[in-house]
Amino acid sequence: MEGLLRTAEELAGRYGISYYEIRVTRVTASHLSMQNGQLEELGMNTEVGIGVRAFNGAWGFSSANDMSRAGDAIEAAMKIAKLSRGDSKIYLGDPVKDRAEIRPKKSFLDLDIEDKLALVKEIDSLLRGGDISNRSVYYGDGLKESFYFNSLGSEIETVVPRLRLSFSVTARGNGEMQSYWKSFGGTAGWELVERIDLNRWTAFVREKAISLLHAQSPPSGEFPVIMDPELTGVFIHEALGHAVEADSVKNGDSILAGKLGERIAVEGLTVVDDPTLPGKFGSYVYDDEGIKARRVEIIKNGVLVNYLTDRETSALLGLEPNGHGRAQGYSYQPLVRMSNTYVEPGDWSFEEMVEEVKNGLYMIGDKGGEVDTANGTFTFGAKEGYIIENGEIKAQVRDVALSGWILNVLRNIRAIGDDLRIEFPGYCGKGQWVPVDDGGPHVLTRALVGGLR
Amino acid sequence: MIDELIGILERENVEWEIYWEKGRGGSFRIERERLERSQRKFHSGIGLRVGYNGKLGFSYITGLNHERKALEELVKRTVKLARVSEVPFSGFPTPSRVPRVDGLYDRRIDEIPFEEAHSLAGEFAAKMRELKYDSLTLSGSIALAVSNYGIANSNGIFFEGRGTGMSVSAYAVKRGERTGSGSYYQAYRSLQPFEELEGAIQKAVEEAELSYRAGKAEPYSGEILLEPEAFRAILGILLENLFGDGVYYGRSRFSKPGEDVAPEGLEVIDDATIPAGVGSFPFDGEGNPGERTVLVEDGVIRSFLLDETYARFLNMESTGNAVRDFRTMPHIGTSNVVVGAGRDNLEEFEGVVVKKVFGEHTANPVSGDFSLTVELGYLVRGGEVIPFRDNMLVGNAFEFLRALNAIGRKVYRKGSFYSPRVLGIARLV
Numbered sequence: 001m002e003g004l005l006r007t008a009e010e011l012a013g014r015y016g017i018s019y020y021e022i023r024v025t026r027v028t029a030s031h032l033s034m035q036n037g038q039l040e041e042l043g044m045n046t047e048v049g050i051g052v053r054a055f056n057g058a059w060g061f062s063s064a065n066d067m068s069r070a071g072d073a074i075e076a077a078m079k080i081a082k083l084s085r086g087d088s089k090i091y092l093g094d095p096v097k098d099r100a101e102i103r104p105k106k107s108f109l110d111l112d113i114e115d116k117l118a119l120v121k122e123i124d125s126l127l128r129g130g131d132i133s134n135r136s137v138y139y140g141d142g143l144k145e146s147f148y149f150n151s152l153g154s155e156i157e158t159v160v161p162r163l164r165l166s167f168s169v170t171a172r173g174n175g176e177m178q179s180y181w182k183s184f185g186g187t188a189g190w191e192l193v194e195r196i197d198l199n200r201w202t203a204f205v206r207e208k209a210i211s212l213l214h215a216q217s218p219p220s221g222e223f224p225v226i227m228d229p230e231l232t233g234v235f236i237h238e239a240l241g242h243a244v245e246a247d248s249v250k251n252g253d254s255i256l257a258g259k260l261g262e263r264i265a266v267e268g269l270t271v272v273d274d275p276t277l278p279g280k281f282g283s284y285v286y287d288d289e290g291i292k293a294r295r296v297e298i299i300k301n302g303v304l305v306n307y308l309t310d311r312e313t314s315a316l317l318g319l320e321p322n323g324h325g326r327a328q329g330y331s332y333q334p335l336v337r338m339s340n341t342y343v344e345p346g347d348w349s350f351e352e353m354v355e356e357v358k359n360g361l362y363m364i365g366d367k368g369g370e371v372d373t374a375n376g377t378f379t380f381g382a383k384e385g386y387i388i389e390n391g392e393i394k395a396q397v398r399d400v401a402l403s404g405w406i407l408n409v410l411r412n413i414r415a416i417g418d419d420l421r422i423e424f425p426g427y428c429g430k431g432q433w434v435p436v437d438d439g440g441p442h443v444l445t446r447a448l449v450g451g452l453r
Numbered sequence: 454m455i456d457e458l459i460g461i462l463e464r465e466n467v468e469w470e471i472y473w474e475k476g477r478g479g480s481f482r483i484e485r486e487r488l489e490r491s492q493r494k495f496h497s498g499i500g501l502r503v504g505y506n507g508k509l510g511f512s513y514i515t516g517l518n519h520e521r522k523a524l525e526e527l528v529k530r531t532v533k534l535a536r537v538s539e540v541p542f543s544g545f546p547t548p549s550r551v552p553r554v555d556g557l558y559d560r561r562i563d564e565i566p567f568e569e570a571h572s573l574a575g576e577f578a579a580k581m582r583e584l585k586y587d588s589l590t591l592s593g594s595i596a597l598a599v600s601n602y603g604i605a606n607s608n609g610i611f612f613e614g615r616g617t618g619m620s621v622s623a624y625a626v627k628r629g630e631r632t633g634s635g636s637y638y639q640a641y642r643s644l645q646p647f648e649e650l651e652g653a654i655q656k657a658v659e660e661a662e663l664s665y666r667a668g669k670a671e672p673y674s675g676e677i678l679l680e681p682e683a684f685r686a687i688l689g690i691l692l693e694n695l696f697g698d699g700v701y702y703g704r705s706r707f708s709k710p711g712e713d714v715a716p717e718g719l720e721v722i723d724d725a726t727i728p729a730g731v732g733s734f735p736f737d738g739e740g741n742p743g744e745r746t747v748l749v750e751d752g753v754i755r756s757f758l759l760d761e762t763y764a765r766f767l768n769m770e771s772t773g774n775a776v777r778d779f780r781t782m783p784h785i786g787t788s789n790v791v792v793g794a795g796r797d798n799l800e801e802f803e804g805v806v807v808k809k810v811f812g813e814h815t816a817n818p819v820s821g822d823f824s825l826t827v828e829l830g831y832l833v834r835g836g837e838v839i840p841f842r843d844n845m846l847v848g849n850a851f852e853f854l855r856a857l858n859a860i861g862r863k864v865y866r867k868g869s870f871y872s873p874r875v876l877g878i879a880r881l882v
Contacts (some may be wrong), residue, residue, distance in 0.1 A: 381815025450824025
């Protein structure tokens with residue numbers, strides 16, 4: 001590492017580079033996947049690589065996964081930055097020297113691969129059942145050791161473990177096929193697995209898939225919709241989160257550009273992005289630009305109070321950098337990304353909320369979403385739903401997707417539940433994939449439902 | 454070094470397969486009409502699969518310059534994994550003739566100096582500044598890549614190949630009292646003339662202007678014309694059911710070819726042999742020949758997409774659809790997907806047209822039900838174009854395909870997807 005520091009300093013001098021940063025990471029990972037009792041993949045690998053960014057009013061970046069080319073990558077990034085000469089500014093700040101480790105209670109590196117295989121087999125056997133035509137189980141863990149340094153003198157070493165377990169089933173019957181799934185994950189060790197009630201969750205997933213075989217397609221049109229905590233999570237991630245990532249604000253691509261300080265939602269709504277939540281899947285200590293992760297209130301009592309920023313957008317918008325520059329890996333440049341995004345709880349009970357609805361839907365579970373931040377339209381899918389008639393939960397519905405216009409849906413929130421949950425790990429794609437978590441309480445709003453009836 | 458690795462493997466009592474790759478790429482990102490991010494990346498590595506006693510082990514190593522000791526460790530680790538893994542091993546392919554596919558490599562991309570590529574991106578940004586006006590913001594990207602790769606196995610397969618690629622994207626946002634956005638993307642195998650870049654910006658701007666004028670359309674049920682990009686979202690739901698692993702594991706609606714899924718005129722082909730095709734290859738990730746595979750002919754399913762493993766599990770023949778990089782085991786993927794031209798003239802169509810949708814991953818692949826947000830559509834009436842957006846396009850993919858009313862004569866390409874416009878029945882909510 002000493003050698004790299006010296007090489008970088010020398011080359012920066014030669015190419016007249018004002019700022020550079022280097023990330024060297026080592027990821028030790030294992031993953032297993034099984035379908036219908038047949039192991040499909042079992043992998044254990046370690047990968048080391050280097051990513052170098054140099055700034056000269058515009059960015060130059062280079063990466064290599066062959067460490068014998070580390071010097072070449074440093075030189076390439078500097079050369080590109082020299083060639084690029086732009087007029088952008090970035091936040092510099094003081095150097096940081098730190099070593100931060102998220103320490104699991106029980107490291108997955110201490111376990112034999114046989115133990116992980118036994119877990120996957122156990123889940124597979126618990127998922128067995130008459131109407132189940134497919135059972136899929138995935139287990140993955142990875143320890144990321146990262147060394148970051150920059151031209152300001154920052155030297156940051158981080159160690160972050162991350163684990164994910166998910167399983168799904170497809171049920172067949174009644175002339176239909178339906179799937180259901182459940183994921184667990186966190187910046188944690190094997191203790192996360194040990195805390196899962198496997199009997200309960202495997203039975204839950206099986207029963208849901210089978211019951212969906214008999215569910216109807218939902219009606220279509222605009223309805224009052226109660227979202228469960230999981231769906232609230234994907235909703236707030238898609239409908240609000242992407243539009244407050246400051247790179248979209250910078251590029252004229254966000255409907256929330258220029259709206260800081262404005263009321264954009266109902267008074268009771270507070271939305272937070274917090275990478276410092278212990279153990280969550282989207283948590284980290286430092287971002288990939290060497291900025292300490294911090295909790296950010298995005299909406300406070302209905303008012304837009306902050307964007308998520310990186311070094312570049314914080315300088316451009318005159319905001320404090322808040323540690324949201326994240327990269328998929330060493331071979332990617334950091335982009336502004338969310339971490340763990342959630343809606344703060346209100347004071348409604350779920351039962352009170354249901355009583356409010358005359359003719360609407362209760363929507364459950366996250367099937368992913370997508371947003372057009374420029375136009376302010378988003379869509380997201382729910383795993384299942386129920387019709388609500390005159391304050392009572394009735395028939396189950398399937399294959400439900402919702403759509404809406406960001407500002408309308410935020411203003412149409414009528415009730416925010418008191419039952420906060422942030423435990424829905426996943427990956428968010430924006431040209432790069434990063435682990436995130438999201439959640440919230442039950443929330444009642446209005447949205448466009450795209451059903452076949 | 455590959456020879457040395459083969460030498461080490463041949464002393465082991467195992468079946469083996471090596472996939473190696475060495476590549477580099479340059480990409481350039483333009484934000485607010487300025488070239489803001491330029492990068493040059495290098496990657497290389499070796500993926501090793503070992504079959505031992507009916508079980509399979511897989512491992513990889515990054516870089517192609519290794520001491521003998523590192524190669525021996527890779528072999529040792531992978532053999533050990535094969536002993537404990539319990540992943541069934543059904544055998545590697547045997548050598549067969551692979552087709553010659555022209556136009557996959559362009560020396561100009563391989564040899565372009567980085568400074569020249571950077572300057573091309575600079576001109577792209579300058580063109581955006583020229584075409585920009587007050588309420589318009591433009592961004593985009595250019596990427597160039599070259600890859601050398603090879604595959605060898607203990608059955609005697611040894612192939613090497615190389616390929617190049619270029620992609621261009623442009624994005625336009627028009628802001629005034631309201632907002633409109635438009636985008637354009639295309640990928641190629643060869644270096645493109647500047648007109649292609651200029652055309653990308655113009656198409657994004659045209660779309661942004663349409664989108665700016667668009668409001669929500671009245672709910673509608675009936676004939677809707679889908680442009681290729683929107684049709685891809687619906688066809689993707691069918692394609693998910695044609696992957697051999699999904700068929701084998703009971704995740705597909707289908708268990709064997711022969712089922713009717715569409716009217717007679719519909720033909721869907723996976724074709725790895727299209728000259729200069731973005732998804733083309735002479736041999737797949739296991740060394741099987743790239744093929745032209747008819748998936749749907751006259752509305753009937755004729756084949757699934759198969760790699761060697763799932764072909765053997767299903768008692769079928771590989772269709773050469775194993776895709777991979779050195780970090781991954783081969784898995785089933787498409788090459789170029791081609792929807793055959795129909796007989797109908799849909800160029801002058803008047804009625805409801807949907808150009809782009811988003812949210813297709815929320816659709817249910819097995820039931821086929823979809824509800825997608827319309828990013829842009831338009832109503833053509835008496836030659837007048839009235840744009841709309843933000844409605845949901847709702848239907849069932851299998852019913853939509855079965856009830857296709859017309860298939861256009863002209864085929865358009867978007868990356869590795871080729872399709873005419875199609876006319877079917879769906880709903881706008």
